[in-house]
Amino acid sequence: MDTTRYQFPAEIVDEIFTYTTNDTIVSLCLVSKVFNTFATRILYHRLSLKKPSQIVRCFHTMLRNPLAAKSCRELKFSTRIEVIPEKATQLGAFFRLLAKTFPALCNLRNIRITIAHWFPWTVKFGESVDFIFQTCTFPHLENAELHMPLTPCIARFLERHQQTLKSVSLGPVGIQNNPTFQPITYHFPHLDTFFGNASLALSFFQSVPDALPEMEYLMVNWGFFEDFDFRELIIAMEKRCPKQQPIDLTFHRSGWNEDLIEEISQRFPQVQELIIECSEMDNDDELEQATVAQSLKRCKALTDFTWSIDHEDPEAFDDWNIEDWDIEEEMSNIMLLSDACPSLDYCRIPHGVSWARHVSSFWIPFHRLKDHHPSVFPSMVDLVNKRKYPPLPELLEYMEACYELGEFVWEVVDKFKETESLEVECAERKEATMCLMAMGRGLDVWRYAELEDHPLTRQVVEAIKAFNRQMKVETEA
Structure with a gap:
């Protein structure tokens, strides 16, 4: 066969293959020598592996086939790898396969891996699998989601990639170890996104000697075992984030968090999107809407404020009965916050739905998929029908x-x-x-x-x- 006719530019081939399924691409690899190179490159460009058996087969292929390994740009393990001492032999072979294959993925941009250890006696075993990243360096790595114990080996892995990383997501799944970034010094000139638990975030920001000029989004999870003063973390974050650049912040923490909102408003008045997810609240405590409104007055650039309850059931309005939801009362609270912070376009308060400002001062109960409730539309109709809609x-x-x-x-x-x-x-x-x-x-x-x-x-x-x-x-x- 004359192959010269198939010497298309890579961009055209990529566009053609966007209209094909993975099954078709696999068939091309098997039956066509002409398209084998093209198909292999496209097939391994983005890998989302859902089962351990898939991971094993795929990594064996990349270990044998340099083209497949070099083609990989995005690697995501869509399943948690459970660390169980009873399966140490199988897991040992599995992790050794990963350690052998990772150095061959020289063009990797994005990686996501989750290694879970649920019991105190599995922590050491979970920490021991860090050798999979011991010898590998990905020259183009931009996004690292490593949900596994943070060990010195993982810290050195991040250190090797600090010049290219734009997004870092860290945090053990299950029993926590005591993470620390010190004494390594990090600079991360291009880092714009950071996810992590509170202790890890505190250690990270305290180990960064200079400002993070590109930082745009921070998400922090407070575990029940993290009992240090949250102000210590907020101050450390403030010192390393750009003063004038808009920033988005998300916090998961117990309590109603009026104190956290107040601290953020003082330290990050430039915040653009603020999400506070509460847990383990005392429902007997009265929500201080007026106090929060006073805090939001400082946030001149805030467009999206979500103050909600974590793990809510949309069908029960955060585990409240639908009869407990009062659209008039909620709209009054939403307008209280929007009057304090005129830049707001989206807003949500605990035990409520999302509201959006679509036109001028018209605040409307907003149908986001996760909190859609059949009562929202009839309640809005009833509000207008009774002529009680304020604007x-x-x-x-x-x-x-x-x-x-x-x-x-x-x-x-x-x-x-x-x-x-x-x-x-x-x-x-x-x-x-x-x-x-x-x-x-x-x-x-x-x-x-x-x-x-x-x-x-x-x-x-x-x-x-x-x-x-x-x-x-x-x-x-």
Whole structure:
């Protein structure tokens, strides 16, 4: 076969293979010498291995096939490797295979591996597997997710890659050891993301002598065994993060964390996204919304504030009954926070849903997939129907300003106003409210899926399309 016709640029071949399945690529490797090189490179470019048996087969192949090893850019173990002393023989062979193969992955950019040890007597065994990274260096490594015991060997591995790493995620799964980065000195000039537990994060930031100029996102997990003063960590983080550069922060910690929010507002007024996930709270303690609002006043750049309960059940609103959720009370609290922090676009408070500011001051219960609840839409309809939605006058003015879409806009708004004198449960009033809600969906004021098939929603969308076409014609003319 004449192979010269297949000398395509690598970019074209990559694009062609995006339209094929892995099974097709494997078939090409087996039956076509012409495409074997191309197919092998694409097949091993990104590896997400879900079972230990897959890992073994894949690593044996890369050990025998240099092309496959050099082709690997992304390696993720989608399963935890459980460290069990009873399986020491099998695990020993498994980890030796990893140690032999890793040095061949010279083009690796991203790696994720999880090694779990659940009992005190397995900690030493879990720490002993660090030899898999003892001799390997990945010249292009950018992202390292090493969920395993932090040992001196792992610390030296990070030290070897500090000039290329952009994202580091660390933290043992199961029983913790006592991690420390000292006495190694780290610089990480390109590091923009760091995940880790609190003790490890404290050790890390205390071992960095200079500022981390690219740092953009920090996520810290507080375990029940970490009892040091959280202010010590926040101060260490403040010293190493850029003062003016926007930053996103996520913290998982027990309690309601008003004190943590206050400390962050003082040390990181430039925070752009702040996520506080609480656990092991005392439900008898009253939430200090006003105190948190005072803290958020300092955060002039904050656009997303999520203050929620960890491991919540969306079907139970953080384990509260649906009857306990009061949309009026929650909206009052959301507006309290947004008045204190005008830059907010997204907000969530404990025992509640996400809220989004879609237009001007219109705060809407927001349907994020993880906290979608069937009560949100009916509650919002009921709030508007009872004329208790605070920015309702501004909302009606906004809709009336869209009169160029057609006379039906005024008709819907006028009908809604006319029915205000009717009983709340009156069918005519409810119908006028639903039409207003549908028009709001078409205007993208809110995005409730329940309104997508309403005739008025489709009418508004078609009117907007027609208006845009007309404007385009007039502009071109």
